[in-house]
Amino acid sequence: MATDAAQPSLLLPEAGGGLLAALDIGGTKIAGALVDGGGTVRRRARRPTPAGGDTAVLGAALDVLTELTTHQEWRSVAALGIGSAGPVDIAAGTVSPVNIPAWRGFPIVERVRAHPAVAGLPVVLCGDAVAMTAAEHWIGAARGYRNALCMVVSTGVGAGLVLDNAVRSGPTGNAGHLGHITVDLLGEPCVCGSRGCVEQLASGTSITRHAVAQGWQPDEGPADAAAVAVSARRGHPVALAAFDSAARALAAGIAAVATLVEIEVAVIGGGVAEAADVLFPPLRDHLAGYATLPFAAGVRVERAALRGDAGLVGAAAIAGAATAGAR
Template sequence: MDTGAAPIAAIDIGGTKIAAALVGSAGTLLTRTQRPTPAASDGETVLGAVLDALDELATAPGWAEVRALGVGSAGPVDIGRGTVSPVNIPGWRGFPIVERLSAHPAARGLPVVLAGDGIAIAAAEHRFGAARPYDNALCMVVSTGVGGGLVLNGGLHTGRTGNAGHIGHITVDLDGDPCPCGSRGCVEQLASGTAIARYALRSGWRPAGQDTSAVAVAAAARAGDPRARAAYERAGRALAAAIAATATLVEIEAVVIGGGVAQADGLLFDPLRAHLKTYAALPFAAGLTVHRARLGTDAGLVGAAAVALAAGA
């Protein structure tokens, strides 16, 4: 995004929040808005929250110069069909998000470019962030769900439908819990914020108040609660196993991890790095560099804009 270039509108759709922004040069956010995701509601209600965020964005200064709308969504996605089927939003199955956004008055004929949230964070971190020095990297978002995207040979590797690198649904526990995706023992069932909180509660952890989120588990872990620490240890180990498998398949040099759960810092990254030394044992997979995402929780927005730009916007 060159200095002085027209901004890109971006929407980041996750299981917890829907964020929208105008993204300018160097990946800077010019204006931003956010809504909670009504994930348990029907598909039209979820779309209503997206359109509400878009309508607010369209009132911002600079909207008239916007040249494209980039959309990053929890997956799976199908970039050819323009549809999304987020595991954590059951009301959207094959939902035609590109068609519906394109038809909305605020979009006013803008090209709408869809990407999975993992691909979006990979685009953002490779263009502007921690993956910039690497030609081969895995970029991940660990939040309500777990997603990922690959940079191979210096460029984004999206796959046929846009789901390449969707690491959250690699099985790492053969006898693990069933996953809404239809498999069992997926990384997302062990390492997402939802899974961390669920495991801690199942192990006997009880919050001081009403907050049973992964953030509350992290606070308890820092205070020394062994059950809370075990939940993060388990998450780090699951991530390490999946990252090692990816490194073995495609010889990545680095992994970049963002999303809300990554804010736990050492609680997550220390066990991840320790277990990675065991699981990534072959010489060509060993020695991976692990980074925290540089763009923080806004990486999805910056990445959605970067994908739109890469598509020729």
């Protein structure tokens, strides 16, 4: 259960009156924000992630950044954090998001540093799920837990780890990348090159694909995970089965992590978590069946508290902490 252990100090630049800037790059959207030392988002910008080549995706990211720089508060920005879908390479400053095919080994830090308004600012890269983990452990649903798994379930599935009260990103920044752990040995091929991955079974895209393949169609609007959730709430058997399948895959992944590192809580955010009412009940049921050893049983499942802001707040927090630590 949660403890009263001291939380890590993250957004330290507040002491000097500064703000932190953040970019959150995913397969569906690219968001940006100015974040203060209390974790409050002061300004926002957002663009859809283009389906085109690397220049188009970079253009959208720079448009978001440019919009942030038009605000007077930009003058107080002390550092910029970039949280990106992974894999990432924090040492090289590159990203290869599975759900952004145009970027492979893309030098995002170098390109962002070339923006005129960024000149001289520290730029810190992290995985988007690690950013979400930092935010939720600092001021969200994982606060007070010494050992936690925090997951983003959206277009893809990512995760980050808190071990011994600290966010652990690993040497390249990809520790905890649960979305590409195999939970179905004979499952379908995944875009990562493996097969039967958690993401292949539990992402919003996968939920929709599963439902459509079984004959489901939305009552109105686009066929997406949100529409499948609407049908599930109405008792549609195919929609309920699609969420049950996703819940089973997530439960298997969470149980594997609990068995390896003895987590206390699994915090789930991202677009699919907006359907917590139809996702969490089967997830908790399946988790009880997979995490059976005494030290792995009893993991709490909680909804992310910061919702869509978690990636932005976390990227800013990691940038703030890295900048303070470098001084």
